Amino acid sequence: MIQPVLIVGAGPTGLVLALWLTRLGVKVRIIDKTAEPGTTSRALAVQTRTLEFYRQIDLATTVVEHGVRLVVANFWVRATRVARARFGDGGVGLSPFPYALIFPQDEHERVLIERLRELGVTVERRVELLGFEDAGDRVRARLRRADGTEEACEAAYIAGCDGAHSTVRDGLAIGFPGGTYAHVFYVADVEARGPAMDGELHGALDEAEFLVVFPLKGNRRARLIGVVR
Numbered sequence: 001m002i003q004p005v006l007i008v009g010a011g012p013t014g015l016v017l018a019l020w021l022t023r024l025g026v027k028v029r030i031i032d033k034t035a036e037p038g039t040t041s042r043a044l045a046v047q048t049r050t051l052e053f054y055r056q057i058d059l060a061t062t063v064v065e066h067g068v069r070l071v072v073a074n075f076w077v078r079a080t081r082v083a084r085a086r087f088g089d090g091g092v093g094l095s096p097f098p099y100a101l102i103f104p105q106d107e108h109e110r111v112l113i114e115r116l117r118e119l120g121v122t123v124e125r126r127v128e129l130l131g132f133e134d135a136g137d138r139v140r141a142r143l144r145r146a147d148g149t150e151e152a153c154e155a156a157y158i159a160g161c162d163g164a165h166s167t168v169r170d171g172l173a174i175g176f177p178g179g180t181y182a183h184v185f186y187v188a189d190v191e192a193r194g195p196a197m198d199g200e201l202h203g204a205l206d207e208a209e210f211l212v213v214f215p216l217k218g219n220r221r222a223r224l225i226g227v228v229r
């Protein structure tokens with residue numbers, strides 16, 4: 001049987017594509033080589049435009065309820081607050097979501113997986129794309145199942161949602177232009193006390209070079225992102 005769409009990768013990209021196609025009545029098969037979804041917070045900020053798209057598939061309310069609205073940014077130099085900007089007001093009247101939303105990626109993925117499950121689609125775990133070929137009117141993909149056996153899967157389309165080290169991108173020789181920062185960054189989700197733990201965004205502009213404190217939901221929880229010096 002030819003699948004209409006084989007989605008490789010169940011990170012945010014693959015999950016949203018699966019949701020959207022399913023809502024449009026297109027059948028999908030979504031696979032991921034990992035045994036379970038990610039358990040770390042990773043990408044935090046959900047942009048206004050994403051929420052506007054989510055509204056079209058009845059997902060915005062759930063996501064907004066789970067997240068923290070980011071409407072104020074503070075900037076500090078040597079332990080003194082030098083600026084406080086309410087950028088939330090800028091989008092009022094332009095969008096129903098005039099803010100960025102802080103919603104950790106692991107929780108976000110769980111919401112997407114649950115919504116897909118409600119629509120009858122389950123992510124097939126521990127199924128890995130090994131390679132594929134373009135057969136004109138279809139794609140022939142080679143998959144390795146959880147039990148180690150191989151499966152031939154034919155699909156009208158293959159969607160490469162398989163992240164930074166994409167097998168699909170390699171197979172198409174698309175390349176991945178761009179570079180990496182010379183700096184080493186740290187990322188830490190913490191419980192802490194102090195003036196920066198007030199549910200707002202805080203950034204240091206001094207010799208710390210780069211340090212941002214993002215509020216997380218819950219009492220005195222925050223994400224720190226900075227540069228290792």
Ligand SMILES: Cc1cc2nc3c(=O)[nH]c(=O)nc-3n(C[C@H](O)[C@H](O)[C@H](O)COP(=O)(O)OP(=O)(O)OC[C@H]3O[C@@H](n4cnc5c(N)ncnc54)[C@H](O)[C@@H]3O)c2cc1C
Binds near residue numbers: 011012042
């Ligand atoms: C520590 C950390 C912090 C981060 N912080 C931020 C942040 O603050 N803001 C931000 O915007 N981004 C952040 N990111 C990046 C963000 O997590 C990624 O941009 C995002 O996950 C990309 O989503 P994706 O769905 O495209 O790919 P991924 O999330 O990488 O998902 C790809 C999926 O494909 C699967 N896969 C890969 N190859 C195959 C194969 N051959 N067969 C089957 N399955 C396969 C993988 O198992 C994976 O589940 C962070 C990342 C890390 C690691």
